[in-house]
Amino acid sequence: MVKVLFAPLQGYTDSIYRRLHNKYFGGIDKYYAPYLRFEPNKEPKKSVLKELLPENNRGLELVPQLLGKDTDLFLFHINRLESQGYKSVNWNLACPYPMVYKRGFGSGLLQSPELIDHILSQIIPKISIPISIKCRLGFDDENEIHKLIEVFNRYDLKEIIVHARTAKQMYKGKAIPEIFNEVLLQSKNELIYNGDIQTVDDYIRLKEIIGAEPNKIMIGRGLLQNPFLANELNGVFLPKVEKQSILRAFHDEIYFEYSNKLEKSHILRKMQTFWEYFSYNFDNQHKVYKLIKKASTIEKYSNRVDEIYK
Ligand SMILES: Cc1cc2nc3c(=O)[nH]c(=O)nc-3n(C[C@H](O)[C@H](O)[C@H](O)COP(=O)(O)O)c2cc1C
Structure with a gap:
């Protein structure tokens, strides 16, 4: 171990x-x-x-x-x-x-x-x-x-x-x-x-x-x-579907915490930064990252996250 x-x-x-x-x-x-x-x-x-x-x-x-x-x-x-x-x-x-x-x-x-x-x-x-x-x-x-x-x-x-x-x-x-x-x-x-x-x-x-x-x-x-x-x-692997649902919950709580901590204008930038790495968990990694990077408002960002995890 x-x-x-x-x-x-x-x-x-x-x-x-x-x-x-x-x-x-x-x-x-x-x-x-x-x-x-x-x-x-x-x-x-x-x-x-x-x-x-x-x-x-x-x-x-x-x-x-x-x-x-x-x-x-x-x-x-x-x-x-x-x-x-x-x-x-x-x-x-x-x-x-x-x-x-x-x-x-x-x-x-x-x-x-x-x-x-x-x-x-x-x-x-x-x-x-x-x-x-x-x-x-x-x-x-x-x-x-x-x-x-x-x-x-x-x-x-x-x-x-x-x-x-x-x-x-x-x-x-x-x-x-x-x-x-x-x-x-x-x-x-x-x-x-x-x-x-x-x-x-x-x-x-x-x-x-x-x-x-x-x-x-x-x-x-x-x-x-x-x-x-x-x-x-250390040999512990979860099925892909289960991983995606945990990743989604993790994302949502991070988003919630930063929404409480940061000015509205900074939340989008902060969340977009994480997606350079979050995007690795999707087969179409580059497309996913681009989609998130191009979101110009926090509302568009949230919609795109929903779309990606659908
Ligand atoms: C964005 C970023 C921030 C980092 N900040 C620190 C830091 O505050 N202190 C530190 O010792 N190393 C820092 N590092 C270096 C990492 O701790 C690590 O040594 C490096 O990324 C190599 O390991 P990895 O290939 O597993 O990422 C940083 C690296 C990156 C990419």
């Missing part, structure tokens, strides 16, 4: 999505929240802090994620999250966007293993909950991972989740699971694979490459496309 960790996906896996995913599909060991960014002289976004309040995340195991490098603020946020009851915190060394890496955050730290070492050496002795790390294979060279693992090996870390791409690849090109074997051997801490697992067949191929059944795996977009994927990886 493989434990599935739901990857953080900013813009998608907020507290509403996580709660409803857990209600309708389950099968997830832990959900990882999109990052909370911290930096000196700048308050973190109130909306992100609110997203992490325990009362907004009941009934599932959530790991908050922090992005930044200021050690005092890092400590402050870890302690604050611990006081809210969180059992571990994830450090983002993976975000590939220029606005992030150019400020030396996220993947911007991958080419500075000595700075990562320094930050960990300042943090770890002073905290009482463990840190896990989410990183990429490197910034622009997948072999950078070896130096990073050398640093991580100096610490007792909860988990190291490796998105098997370089930051320069962003989300394009192929993930490189092949290098994972060497990294597995090198790491003293638990290593978790992430990247491009969208189907059961992808997972079978990954197992062939790794040569073993992983204990845990992190999945993002594959779960947005097929929210049943975690169960299917």
